[in-house]
Amino acid sequence: MGVLAVVPNILVTNSTNVVIRNNMVFDNVTQGAFDQANGGGLLVIDSSVSILRNTIQGNFAEYSGGGLFLQLTSQSATIQYNLILGNTAGTSNGGGVSVRLGPAGSVQIANNQVLSNGAANSGGGLDVEGSGSGSIIANTIESCYTDASAE
Numbered sequence: 001m002g003v004l005a006v007v008p009n010i011l012v013t014n015s016t017n018v019v020i021r022n023n024m025v026f027d028n029v030t031q032g033a034f035d036q037a038n039g040g041g042l043l044v045i046d047s048s049v050s051i052l053r054n055t056i057q058g059n060f061a062e063y064s065g066g067g068l069f070l071q072l073t074s075q076s077a078t079i080q081y082n083l084i085l086g087n088t089a090g091t092s093n094g095g096g097v098s099v100r101l102g103p104a105g106s107v108q109i110a111n112n113q114v115l116s117n118g119a120a121n122s123g124g125g126l127d128v129e130g131s132g133s134g135s136i137i138a139n140t141i142e143s144c145y146t147d148a149s150a151e
Contacts, residue, residue: 037062039069065098072105094127095119101132
């Protein structure tokens with residue numbers, strides 16, 4: 001395993017127009033209190049962000065978003081052309097990607113390969129929840145699982 005930390009490999013908070021492109025985010029672990037245990041590879045909180053052409057692989061979040069976790073209260077995000085592979089959400093949702101949308105939040109998830117990710121509860125590959133808007137378009141989601149033994 002990579003670095004054992006309270007925060008993920010990439011953390012973005014309260015920012016605008018952030019682009020995360022062409023990175024390799026491997027084998028990271030987040031553990032801790034509820035809000036600190038999300039987003040094993042990337043954690044985005046209340047920020048407008050584009051996540052493009054990254055490899056996000058083998059990360060673990062104790063709670064949600066093994067590969068990446070986004071909380072978008074009133075922001076927008078684009079997740080596009082990424083390989084999201086073999087990530088795990090230990091006790092909750094979204095093994096590959098977990099998104100929490102507030103009333104004015106929005107997300108577009110398009111043209112990604114989401115492969116072999118797992119979560120304890122729901123959304124082994126993708127989990128999008130909340131009252132905002134979103135679109136999930138032309139992704140390959142394969143061999144993902146939900147199971148209490150995912151941790």
